[in-house]
Amino acid sequence: MGTGEGSVSEHETSRASAPRPHVVIVGAGFGGLEAARGLAKAPVNVTLIDRHNYHCFQPLLYQVATATLSPADIAWPIRHILSRQPNITMLMARAEGVDRTRREIITSEGPIRFDFLVLATGATHSYFGHPEWARFAPGLKDIEDATQLRRRILLAFERAEASSAPDTRRRLLTFAIIGGGPTGVELAGSIAEIARHALAPDFKRVDPRTARILLIEAGERLLPALPERLSAHARERLEAMGVEVLTGRPVIDMGPDHITLDGGERIPAATKIWAAGVRASPAAEWLGVDADRAGRCRVAPDLSVPGDPAIFVIGDAAAATDAEGRPVPGIAPAAKQMGDHVAAVIEARLAGAAAPGFHYRHAGDLATIGRNAAVVKLGRLELTGFLGWMFWGIVHVYFLVGARNRITVAMSWLWNYLTYQRAARLITGDAEPTPVRELGPDPESLHPPS
Amino acid sequence: MGTGEGSVSEHETSRASAPRPHVVIVGAGFGGLEAARGLAKAPVNVTLIDRHNYHCFQPLLYQVATATLSPADIAWPIRHILSRQPNITMLMARAEGVDRTRREIITSEGPIRFDFLVLATGATHSYFGHPEWARFAPGLKDIEDATQLRRRILLAFERAEASSAPDTRRRLLTFAIIGGGPTGVELAGSIAEIARHALAPDFKRVDPRTARILLIEAGERLLPALPERLSAHARERLEAMGVEVLTGRPVIDMGPDHITLDGGERIPAATKIWAAGVRASPAAEWLGVDADRAGRCRVAPDLSVPGDPAIFVIGDAAAATDAEGRPVPGIAPAAKQMGDHVAAVIEARLAGAAAPGFHYRHAGDLATIGRNAAVVKLGRLELTGFLGWMFWGIVHVYFLVGARNRITVAMSWLWNYLTYQRAARLITGDAEPTPVRELGPDPESLHPPS
Numbered sequence: 001m002g003t004g005e006g007s008v009s010e011h012e013t014s015r016a017s018a019p020r021p022h023v024v025i026v027g028a029g030f031g032g033l034e035a036a037r038g039l040a041k042a043p044v045n046v047t048l049i050d051r052h053n054y055h056c057f058q059p060l061l062y063q064v065a066t067a068t069l070s071p072a073d074i075a076w077p078i079r080h081i082l083s084r085q086p087n088i089t090m091l092m093a094r095a096e097g098v099d100r101t102r103r104e105i106i107t108s109e110g111p112i113r114f115d116f117l118v119l120a121t122g123a124t125h126s127y128f129g130h131p132e133w134a135r136f137a138p139g140l141k142d143i144e145d146a147t148q149l150r151r152r153i154l155l156a157f158e159r160a161e162a163s164s165a166p167d168t169r170r171r172l173l174t175f176a177i178i179g180g181g182p183t184g185v186e187l188a189g190s191i192a193e194i195a196r197h198a199l200a201p202d203f204k205r206v207d208p209r210t211a212r213i214l215l216i217e218a219g220e221r222l223l224p225a226l227p228e229r230l231s232a233h234a235r236e237r238l239e240a241m242g243v244e245v246l247t248g249r250p251v252i253d254m255g256p257d258h259i260t261l262d263g264g265e266r267i268p269a270a271t272k273i274w275a276a277g278v279r280a281s282p283a284a285e286w287l288g289v290d291a292d293r294a295g296r297c298r299v300a301p302d303l304s305v306p307g308d309p310a311i312f313v314i315g316d317a318a319a320a321t322d323a324e325g326r327p328v329p330g331i332a333p334a335a336k337q338m339g340d341h342v343a344a345v346i347e348a349r350l351a352g353a354a355a356p357g358f359h360y361r362h363a364g365d366l367a368t369i370g371r372n373a374a375v376v377k378l379g380r381l382e383l384t385g386f387l388g389w390m391f392w393g394i395v396h397v398y399f400l401v402g403a404r405n406r407i408t409v410a411m412s413w414l415w416n417y418l419t420y421q422r423a424a425r426l427i428t429g430d431a432e433p434t435p436v437r438e439l440g441p442d443p444e445s446l447h448p449p450s
Numbered sequence: 451m452g453t454g455e456g457s458v459s460e461h462e463t464s465r466a467s468a469p470r471p472h473v474v475i476v477g478a479g480f481g482g483l484e485a486a487r488g489l490a491k492a493p494v495n496v497t498l499i500d501r502h503n504y505h506c507f508q509p510l511l512y513q514v515a516t517a518t519l520s521p522a523d524i525a526w527p528i529r530h531i532l533s534r535q536p537n538i539t540m541l542m543a544r545a546e547g548v549d550r551t552r553r554e555i556i557t558s559e560g561p562i563r564f565d566f567l568v569l570a571t572g573a574t575h576s577y578f579g580h581p582e583w584a585r586f587a588p589g590l591k592d593i594e595d596a597t598q599l600r601r602r603i604l605l606a607f608e609r610a611e612a613s614s615a616p617d618t619r620r621r622l623l624t625f626a627i628i629g630g631g632p633t634g635v636e637l638a639g640s641i642a643e644i645a646r647h648a649l650a651p652d653f654k655r656v657d658p659r660t661a662r663i664l665l666i667e668a669g670e671r672l673l674p675a676l677p678e679r680l681s682a683h684a685r686e687r688l689e690a691m692g693v694e695v696l697t698g699r700p701v702i703d704m705g706p707d708h709i710t711l712d713g714g715e716r717i718p719a720a721t722k723i724w725a726a727g728v729r730a731s732p733a734a735e736w737l738g739v740d741a742d743r744a745g746r747c748r749v750a751p752d753l754s755v756p757g758d759p760a761i762f763v764i765g766d767a768a769a770a771t772d773a774e775g776r777p778v779p780g781i782a783p784a785a786k787q788m789g790d791h792v793a794a795v796i797e798a799r800l801a802g803a804a805a806p807g808f809h810y811r812h813a814g815d816l817a818t819i820g821r822n823a824a825v826v827k828l829g830r831l832e833l834t835g836f837l838g839w840m841f842w843g844i845v846h847v848y849f850l851v852g853a854r855n856r857i858t859v860a861m862s863w864l865w866n867y868l869t870y871q872r873a874a875r876l877i878t879g880d881a882e883p884t885p886v887r888e889l890g891p892d893p894e895s896l897h898p899p900s
Contacts, residue, residue: 052876052877053604053608053875053876053877054875054876054877070520070521070522070523070874071520071874071876071878072520072873072874072875072876073520075876077652077875077876079652079653080652080871080875083651083652086654088654089654089655090611091611091612092605092608092612092877093612109612143876143878144878144879147878154503155542158503158542161540161541162541162542162543162559201533202527202529202530202533203529204536204538204539205539404865404869404871404873407861408858408861408873411857411858411861415854419854421530421854423522423854423858424520424521424522425503425504425522425527425530426502426503426504426521426522426525426527426593427502427503427504427542428521428593428594428597429594429879
């Protein structure tokens, strides 16, 4: 790799009058970005590494997948977010491992030396021992996932319109969402709305309102993080919107054209979406440390790796617990609190002070279902219906990065609310792995009268 | 392909009390869409075929490629545009040929019988006998092209930031736009602005303002459709923005990392964009009829194919001439006029009336250069500077499809104008053919100090 002249570390340290410790943060999600911001005034040089050039607001990804928002509405260039912090360099690269002995993180652009390392590498989908399901039922973790899902959902309607065989149409108009957490609920509600409102008037040979939308949950109820009353409310609202909610029904098999539930029921369904399990990114593997069943690093009370106080794991990659010993949930506010905490620990270490322990403060849980419908639990307060929905919307707009995204998203929602239309109904991404063929060649489709 | 039951044609005709002639329109660009609209009240059934589900407003594609607008801002679902026209069915499929004897158009979804056929299949890039240049210098004809170009442009800056070798940085920060027509001028101006304003404050190791932007034209001047005075003005403005304008300099060779001009000058340039030649889609080949050098069908005065009055070719696929025998230019207003004309001819034929000849009315020419700078020629009126720029903006917003797109684009431009920022600085499209590798592996980039 050459002689070492001109590396990031050297470059950065050559700017300061004395060598500053180098903090490398991997991942510019909620946790990593908050850690970077928290170190703005610390006497360190920071390198923030992400494989994308943007920070993505994951809680609204489902609205990209269902054609309400454009990718740029919920993503913002990382460089721009941090452009006013002189001690931070951003590097677009893929992290591939950690060399703890040499104190280097291995990336697609070469190794980078660190004094402190913060791994905020997030989580990916877990198919519970069935990795082959990934191609049939993609999940929703980043912008590429969202545009691919949008493509599959819209293409299913297009192909149903082009087909004339009732069985094929039925299969093409069946959407199975697996997993009844907030993402599953939000996707099911949003697909029901797009089928019943935005698409309904535009198709002439099929009626999109007849689309069958299944929300399949292995556990006993939807939204297990919320009180039972709110779970039941969400289920009622979804059913009123035409979603079939199946609880206590694990998926045991699937293929390009079907899904099979526990008990053997086989449902023809061209479009399947995975919102069930997540698995931490391989941070624990890279470090060679202990992980829980979901692959999350077991971290010390200050979020460092046991035995290596200069390496931290935060966000969805970490198995942290709150003061009562309950696991910290994999949600944006928790990742942000961890990022903020790690910045404080690094500053304390450098100042020779004792590092504080992490105390998670749970603000609440919420999920939106559809038009005028959401469920919110904040401490003792429970909101549903229009109030819950307004609250959900305001919170999400508030936490978006950048005034422009806030205005654009709020305007898109207003327009969507008034017109029932979706603004981003584009089927894009020709280069992606053959989703069309996955929907099955369709011998019964269009052909001329003989 | 089955027995013919349930084809589009049969389905459509089964709706009407008597069999109606079936008009198949291929391509939902400006020409095809206008033809479809023009037939709204004609006693025919129309099938509009496009390989995308959206109509794309091509004149603003360069703003997607340079991160100002999102794809959804300039694209609109074809179905939605035509949802109020009961006699139109839209089919998302790829056209692959025409069987004139059987009166069928061959598509990826099977053959479709027609009584009248309108080919509005547009044009693609022409590399003047060097098809191998396509991978080095992509062009800008659709949304996928635009997001791929956006990826290449933004990635070049990212890789320059990660590199420490001056030669590599220089090459990564050199952008060569080949072709000095409106698209080339608009791209060059827009890349100059993004480098000098939106990106400049966000990079710390390289200075995006040092980017070298070359606009290379083989002919003697930029914008040959405009008067010389306006060409000269455009050149001055571009040069004031830091663009190097090279006229009379054909490109004779290129590779992943360089471009070679006539005379032998070899310029290292990682990013090359093709805005030079276009070639008509293979409509003439499909029909087996006479074409001009650019592959455009030579059409009869009513835009039908000589000898086959039920088949029409319009837009960029047609070589039509105006009343003075001058070629009709390949611009949106011309395509729209041809679409409108063909709808009138079909109606006349059905009514047993004589088909009118096509008379092209040239409204004018215009191109934008950058902030407060455009050149406009409308009849005897010539506009430049702020006035020209306002006129250009108003015209383009006016012709966008849908109130929402008009508002969104106008707001994006206002925001862009006030903040100098670009809203859609996303590097997306992991699945596309390895642009990163095309930029060259970069041994001099990031590595640790030894």
